[in-house]
Amino acid sequence: MSAKLLIHGGRVIDPSQDLDGVFDLLIEDGRVAKIDGKVQKPKDAETFDASGLVVSPGLIDIHVHLREPGQEYKETVRTGTMAAAAGGFTGVACMANTDPVNDSRSVTEHILLEARRHGYAHVYPVGAISKGLRGEELAEIGEMIRVGARAISDDGKPVMNAELMRRALLYAQHFGIRVIQHAEDLNLTGEGVMHEGEWSTKLGLPGIPGSSEDVMVARDLILTEDTAGRYHVAHLSTARSLDMVRRAKAQGIDATCEVSPHHLILTDEEVAKRDFSTSTKMKPPLRSEKDRDALLNGLADRAAVDCIASDHAPHHADEKDVQFSLAPFGIVGLETTLSLCLDRLVRPGIVSLPRLIELLSTGPARVLGLPGGTLKEGSPADVTVFHPDEEVTLRAAAFRSKGKNTPFDGWKLHGHPVATFLEGRRITVA
Amino acid sequence: MMPETSTRWRRKDLLGIAELSPAEIELILDTAESFAEIGERPIKKVPTLRGKTVLNLFFEASTRTRSSFEIAEKRMSADNINFSTSGSALEKGETLIDTALNLQAMAPDLVVIRHGHPGVPHMLAQRIEAGVINAGDGAHEHPTQALLDAFTIRRHKKTLGGLKIAIIGDIEHSRVVRSNVHLLTRMGARVTLGGPRTLMPAGLEKMGVEAAYTLEDAIRGADVIMMLRIQLERQGRMSFPSVKEYFQLFGLTTERLKAAKEDVIIMHPGPMNRGVEIASEVADGPYSVILEQVTHGVSVRMAALYLLSGVQEETA
Numbered sequence: 065m066s067a068k069l070l071i072h073g074g075r076v077i078d079p080s081q082d083l084d085g086v087f088d089l090l091i092e093d094g095r096v097a098k099i100d101g102k103v104q105k106p107k108d109a110e111t112f113d114a115s116g117l118v119v120s121p122g123l124i125d126i127h128v129h130l131r132e133p134g135q136e137y138k139e140t141v142r143t144g145t146m147a148a149a150a151g152g153f154t155g156v157a158c159m160a161n162t163d164p165v166n167d168s169r170s171v172t173e174h175i176l177l178e179a180r181r182h183g184y185a186h187v188y189p190v191g192a193i194s195k196g197l198r199g200e201e202l203a204e205i206g207e208m209i210r211v212g213a214r215a216i217s218d219d220g221k222p223v224m225n226a227e228l229m230r231r232a233l234l235y236a237q238h239f240g241i242r243v244i245q246h247a248e249d250l251n252l253t254g255e256g257v258m259h260e261g262e263w264s265t266k267l268g269l270p271g272i273p274g275s276s277e278d279v280m281v282a283r284d285l286i287l288t289e290d291t292a293g294r295y296h297v298a299h300l301s302t303a304r305s306l307d308m309v310r311r312a313k314a315q316g317i318d319a320t321c322e323v324s325p326h327h328l329i330l331t332d333e334e335v336a337k338r339d340f341s342t343s344t345k346m347k348p349p350l351r352s353e354k355d356r357d358a359l360l361n362g363l364a365d366r367a368a369v370d371c372i373a374s375d376h377a378p379h380h381a382d383e384k385d386v387q388f389s390l391a392p393f394g395i396v397g398l399e400t401t402l403s404l405c406l407d408r409l410v411r412p413g414i415v416s417l418p419r420l421i422e423l424l425s426t427g428p429a430r431v432l433g434l435p436g437g438t439l440k441e442g443s444p445a446d447v448t449v450f451h452p453d454e455e456v457t458l459r460a461a462a463f464r465s466k467g468k469n470t471p472f473d474g475w476k477l478h479g480h481p482v483a484t485f486l487e488g489r490r491i492t493v494a
Numbered sequence: 495m496m497p498e499t500s501t502r503w504r505r506k507d508l509l510g511i512a513e514l515s516p517a518e519i520e521l522i523l524d525t526a527e528s529f530a531e532i533g534e535r536p537i538k539k540v541p542t543l544r545g546k547t548v549l550n551l552f553f554e555a556s557t558r559t560r561s562s563f564e565i566a567e568k569r570m571s572a573d574n575i576n577f578s579t580s581g582s583a584l585e586k587g588e589t590l591i592d593t594a595l596n597l598q599a600m601a602p603d604l605v606v607i608r609h610g611h612p613g614v615p616h617m618l619a620q621r622i623e624a625g626v627i628n629a630g631d632g633a634h635e636h637p638t639q640a641l642l643d644a645f646t647i648r649r650h651k652k653t654l655g656g657l658k659i660a661i662i663g664d665i666e667h668s669r670v671v672r673s674n675v676h677l678l679t680r681m682g683a684r685v686t687l688g689g690p691r692t693l694m695p696a697g698l699e700k701m702g703v704e705a706a707y708t709l710e711d712a713i714r715g716a717d718v719i720m721m722l723r724i725q726l727e728r729q730g731r732m733s734f735p736s737v738k739e740y741f742q743l744f745g746l747t748t749e750r751l752k753a754a755k756e757d758v759i760i761m762h763p764g765p766m767n768r769g770v771e772i773a774s775e776v777a778d779g780p781y782s783v784i785l786e787q788v789t790h791g792v793s794v795r796m797a798a799l800y801l802l803s804g805v806q807e808e809t810a
Contacts, residue, residue: 262697266512268612268634268669271696339620340613385591387611389632 068092069488070105074114074449078121079422080438089119091445094487099439112490114449117482120421121439122154122446124428125398127219127298127322127373130156130187133174134163139378139466141175142182147376147398147465149491152481154446155186155429155436156376156398160197161220167192167203172213184491185484186446188214188434190244193232197221200228202235209239214432217244219298222280224250229284233293242294242320242432245284247305248347252276257389259332259349267336269388272349274302281305285312288319296431297321299375301348303358310368320431322373323359325397325404330471331356335388342384342391343471346377363423364415371427372420374401378467396467400458402450404472406479410452417452445488448481456480464493503801507619507626510635511676519677523645525797526790532569533792543572546603546803550576552629553609558764558788559629559639563606566795572604572803590614591621598622604802607631625802633667639763640673642794644681646787647718650759655682660706660713660754662688662744663722663771664733666695670722670763675701688712689722689744692733709744716754720761721746721772737770747773751781759783 069091076087076099088103089096105111125148131139141158148156158175160166166175172189179187191208193216195201205216216236223229223245236243253276258264260271281297285308288295300306300321312319326346331353335344344350362368374397384391405424409415415423425448429437436446460473484491501521511519532538548567552560560576567574588596597605598621606627607615612634619626630636644654651657659678665671665687678685679702687698688706698705706712713719724740734740751758760772760781768774777784 260696262700265666265695265697266672266701268632268672273696339616382589385589387590387609387617388613389611 067094067488068106068109069112069485070103070109071112071114071119071447071449072103074117074119076119076439077418077421078439079418079426080121081440083439084418089439089447091485091488094445094489096439096441096443096445098441112449112483116451117449118417118452120448120450121425121437122484122486123152123402123424123448124155124434124436125153125374125376125401126157126371126428126432128156128158128376128398129161129378129394130158130175131378132162132178133171137466138380141178141187143464143466144376144378144398145179145182145184145187146493147396147463149184149484150464150481150493151399152402152448152450152484153185153398154448154484154486155188155434157188157190157214157432159190159217159219160192165192165197166190166208167195167197169204169207169211172208172211176212184493185486186436188432190214190219191216193218193223193243194228199223199225202228202231205235206239209241214434215242215244215296217246217298219244219246222246222248222250226283226287230287230291233287233291233295237293240433242296244296244298245280246298247277247280247284247300249276249279252279257345258335259351261332261352263332263336267340269335274304274351274355277302277348278304278308281308285309285317285319288312289315289317294318295320299324299327299348299373301327301351301355301359303355306358306362306368310362313367320370322371322428322431323363323369324373324375325401326395326471327351327356328359328363329404329408334471338471340388341471342386342388343395343469345388345391345393346375346395347393360414363409364419369423370431372401372405372423373428374398376465378465379469381468384469395470396463396465398465399463400470400472403456403458403477403480406452407477411478445485447485449483450481451479453478454480506802507615508637508798508802509615509619509626509628511637511640511673512635516680519641519644519681522641522794522797522801523648525801526641526645526793529796529800530790530793532796533789538569539571540569541571542800542805543567543570543803546572547601548572548574548604548606548799549597549602550574551605551607552576552578553607554579554630556608556629558791559608562788562791563629563795566792566799569792570796570799572799590617594618594621598624604799627798627802630669633669633672635673636669637673638791638795638798639670640677641798642787642791643674643720643761643763644677645790645794646761646783647759649786649790650783651717654678657683657717658686658715659683659718659720660686660688660716661720661722662709662712662746664693664724664728665689665722666693667725668722674720675703679703686712686716690734690740709746709750710753713750713754716758718759718761719746719754720763722763723765724767724771726767726770741770745769745771745773746776748775748779751776761787764788
């Protein structure tokens with residue numbers, strides 16, 4: 065028996081084939097069978113009416129923290145992928161800073177097993193670069209890749225040791241994977257808890273200078289060039305880092321970068337406006353207006369920004385409900401990203417809708433070499449359907465994620481996810 | 495003896511100077527003037543806050559500020575209770591929120607809090623009904639210090655507008671600087687901050703002040719000089735190499751004082767490190783008003799307690 069689904073009447077946008085128009089999309093056996101102006105409904109096909117909605121390749125977030133194993137009180141593979149599905153994402157890449165660290169085959173396998181059992185979205189584990197994220201020796205990267213890891217990163221921590229980073233960039237080439245760096249010089253960060261500038265000075269909070277990110281990106285780009293490696297900057301947040309990545313790309317260095325919605329929408333002033341609210345505390349910190357403007361300007365440019373990733377970082381309410389200096393870094397993003405991007409990026413004309421879909425789907429798939437990001441005939445039918453401009457109110461209390469830590473609670477935004485399909489199967493979130 | 499003024503105090507809390515208007519600042523200073531006289535009486539007590547309960551929460555060591563608040567409270571007949579770090583709930587692992595809720599359950603009227611982390615008084619103020627006075631939160635604000643400084647300057651210079659005021663020392667880590675910058679610039683003074691570049695925070699230009707990197711440049715033509723305490727533990731930790739070198743570069747001596755105006759006054763929020771940021775000859779010399787600051791601190795804190803207690807409203 066072959067399962068068939070016809071998604072009809074929607075505006076189909078697929079940046080991978082420069083497609084934008086009202087089309088019918090026929091799915092057979094979990095794959096895209098046909099896209100055409102009018103597809104005759106096979107008798108045995110189910111249908112989904114997408115009139116007035118946008119149909120795109122499934123959105124992929126290549127930077128999330130699912131917290132499993134070890135910190136299930138913050139999030140699990142199950143709740144994290146539920147959040148993904150509710151937010152319009154069909155795939156997530158999860159970082160290795162779990163407990164134990166995902167630095168071995170058995171942890172990678174555990175995550176994938178949980179995803180197969182309880183997952184509402186594809187899960188692409190990111191293995192650790194170094195054993196225990198200690199930044200001293202390489203983890204068993206080959207073993208992790210063999211069982212399904214898609215990239216390596218010590219995210220949460222930078223690789224401070226330049227020699228280890230050089231080795232990682234070399235070794236990763238055996239597996240054709242990218243080395244993802246949480247770019248931060250810990251000596252420059254020091255005790256810092258927010259961006260160093262006017263607002264950290266006014267609030268008396270220790271600052272994290274932009275240079276903390278920049279010196280690391282500069283160092284890594286040099287190492288990437290020398291090793292002919294493949295490098296990716298996670299949650300890039302400064303004007304100067306973006307400029308360096310853009311120039312490196314122009315020189316043929318294989319560097320890519322992601323930016324996060326909160327860095328595109330908020331600035332360091334937010335910490336003052338919210339009276340030290342810990343929902344404004346994350347790493348990298350909310351940066352200056354100048355940095356934010358540079359990121360917004362780079363967003364439309366394929367030669368600059370490759371994708372948007374949320375850095376979904378769930379924490380328990382008790383952990384965040386403490387004084388600013390003591391609160392953990394991070395906010396959730398899976399259930400806010402699409403609405404934020406539609407309202408704050410597409411609506412004011414900063415990027416076109418097709419470019420946004422590229423940043424959220426085709427781009428991230430390309431960066432990590434993941435399946436998906438396309439609706440070409442024959443490809444897996446991972447599909448996202450969303451409303452482009454209907455108003456919604458974000459409600460943290462209703463998040464599927466265990467983490468409610470967001471600065472966007474209560475925001476009224478235009479546009480929201482409607483449905484995700486995973487290999488042709490509609491995902492319903494309980 | 496109650497102040498006659500058209501401005502009413504409308505805030506529940508005194509968390510910082512940043513949010514105060516010039517009228518509110520003047521209201522506190524004028525109110526403090528009317529309380530100053532009580533400290534000169536043989537019996538230094540008025541019944542103004544009788545029946546009001548004030549909690550003094552000091553999560554960071556303090557002698558001067560805590561005593562000043564306690565004396566102010568006692569002079570106004572408030573019942574006061576002191577919590578300090580040693581043996582407090584925080585050391586037993588209770589979160590600040592739980593501490594706040596427990597305190598709230600005892601129904602105090604006012605809470606005076608000092609804490610090492612910026613924003614803690616704000617957090618407390620959001621959670622409890624009592625009025626909160628920030629007695630210093632990390633490197634953020636210390637509003638009553640800036641107010642007593644302003645009170646002292648006004649006593650000597652009549653007004654703050656147009657004065658040139660130099661503040662010298664560890665600008666980066668000082669809450670006194672931040673509150674003073676907000677207050678003084680708002681009241682029309684020109685402020686120059688001086689100190690080693692390694693102790694100057696980012697973005698000062700956005701705060702409406704000038705920066706100077708030698709002591710002479712900073713104090714040239716100054717009406718007022720405030721010297722800040724240098725924390726000795728910063729020595730040798732990339733901020734400055736030694737106390738000896740710091741004193742050579744930024745220590746205030748009689749000789750160097752010549753760059754300032756003839757009628758300059760010298761202030762220090764205390765506690766002083768003699769021979770580090772200030773020579774004894776200056777601290778004890780004719781221009782020094784350092785002990786007056788301490789005296790005025792009590793009047794200013796009486797004013798803050800009075801305004802926040804709502805007594806003004808009750809009797810209006």
